[in-house]
Amino acid sequence: MPVHIREQAFEPFAEVQAYQQQIEANNGFAQYGATAIFVGTMRDFNEDRQVSSMTLEYYPGMTESALEAICAEACNKWPILDSLVIHRVGDISLNDSIVVVAVWAAHRAAAYDANRYIMEALKSRAPFWKKEITPKGSKWVQNNTKCE
Numbered sequence: 001m002p003v004h005i006r007e008q009a010f011e012p013f014a015e016v017q018a019y020q021q022q023i024e025a026n027n028g029f030a031q032y033g034a035t036a037i038f039v040g041t042m043r044d045f046n047e048d049r050q051v052s053s054m055t056l057e058y059y060p061g062m063t064e065s066a067l068e069a070i071c072a073e074a075c076n077k078w079p080i081l082d083s084l085v086i087h088r089v090g091d092i093s094l095n096d097s098i099v100v101v102a103v104w105a106a107h108r109a110a111a112y113d114a115n116r117y118i119m120e121a122l123k124s125r126a127p128f129w130k131k132e133i134t135p136k137g138s139k140w141v142q143n144n145t146k147c148e
Contacts, residue, residue, distance in 0.1 A: 101122070
């Protein structure tokens, strides 16, 4: 259940496909019947403020450990076969992919539920710090967007 933190841009669907092909080549991973994928993208607003770009910072080692623990929790809660988390840091522009979370399971319910769990836990517990750049200057975000 790999976790990657990257400063460079990535194409989320190519990353998921490459990882799935690697799994299939290594051990025949044929038991999965569902793959749930979430992609988070840089948008141009937050809480009714215009945002033109942002900077994401993290604590190397600590952030990866937190994400790995979250993925392990999901594995203990649902019968998932594997997961993949890739998260951007550094300077991020509009429409850039920020995060991809992919979960493989035999059935869709487990894949959906585990994917949402990982993403919500990532937003609320993983040590990332976000500074938004707006027309009025920059601002460190104190709280994440509330989940539904």
